[in-house]
Amino acid sequence: MSDSVLIAPSILSADYLRLSDELEQVSSADLIHFDVMDGHFVPNLTFGPDMLRAVAAASGLPVDAHLMVSNPDEVTEKYLDAGASIVSFHYEAALHAHRLVQLIKDRGAKASIALNPATPVSVLEPILDDLDMVLVMSVNPGFGGQTFIESTLRKLRRLRRMCDEHGVSPLVEVDGGISARNVAEVTASGANVFVAGSAVFGSADRAAAIADIRANAVAAVSKTA
Numbered sequence: 001m002s003d004s005v006l007i008a009p010s011i012l013s014a015d016y017l018r019l020s021d022e023l024e025q026v027s028s029a030d031l032i033h034f035d036v037m038d039g040h041f042v043p044n045l046t047f048g049p050d051m052l053r054a055v056a057a058a059s060g061l062p063v064d065a066h067l068m069v070s071n072p073d074e075v076t077e078k079y080l081d082a083g084a085s086i087v088s089f090h091y092e093a094a095l096h097a098h099r100l101v102q103l104i105k106d107r108g109a110k111a112s113i114a115l116n117p118a119t120p121v122s123v124l125e126p127i128l129d130d131l132d133m134v135l136v137m138s139v140n141p142g143f144g145g146q147t148f149i150e151s152t153l154r155k156l157r158r159l160r161r162m163c164d165e166h167g168v169s170p171l172v173e174v175d176g177g178i179s180a181r182n183v184a185e186v187t188a189s190g191a192n193v194f195v196a197g198s199a200v201f202g203s204a205d206r207a208a209a210i211a212d213i214r215a216n217a218v219a220a221v222s223k224t225a
């Protein structure tokens, strides 16, 4: 995790019957994005901690767990036990966000808070200094293959300003509708970790899709530097 940008393919869009092969095909990425959906916080159901353990062992890349669950206070520990390297829980669902952040960090993982598209970045004001990463959702969570919500760009710029005011520089991850076509403007707006599900697994050549997203993001970083 040393580059200026990190690419995180979301296995939500992978072929589950060929998952170990799919993981191999995305080995040039930096992280594996692991979407946990509970059928309650979001209207879809996906994977649990046992699956995360298996993915972490098969891939070798750090697993970036995105917990779209109603009860992160109760279940986060299970995903840490299973080997998650980054854990994002939703601000909208957590009862004790600060306690959860401390738990994640005490266990040696990176702590991140995810925000739904309608949740303003200002809610992070009291906790921003403690975060390793902020996950800005650029679609409403629950499904892959949705269209990027354009107002996310404004939100990212606002988050950048807030980080500057606080003198902190957490990773900023964007999730939903990211592809080689829009990653440059998302990067220019302040993001540096890019989740891509359908753009990677919907492509016949997964490695080429990752390389295209990375190249466009890196070019945008050098332009803004």
Ligand SMILES: O=C(CO)[C@@H](O)[C@H](O)COP(=O)(O)O
Residues within 6 Å of the ligand: 010, 012, 013, 033, 035, 066, 139, 140, 141, 142, 143, 144, 145, 146, 175, 176, 177, 178, 195, 196, 197, 198, 199
């Ligand atoms: O968390 C989610 C969806 O809720 C994502 O991680 C999706 O898996 C992203 O998929 P694409 O929009 O890139 O297809």
Ligand SMILES: [Co+2]
Residues within 6 Å of the ligand: 010, 033, 034, 035, 066, 175, 195
């Ligand atoms: Co996600």
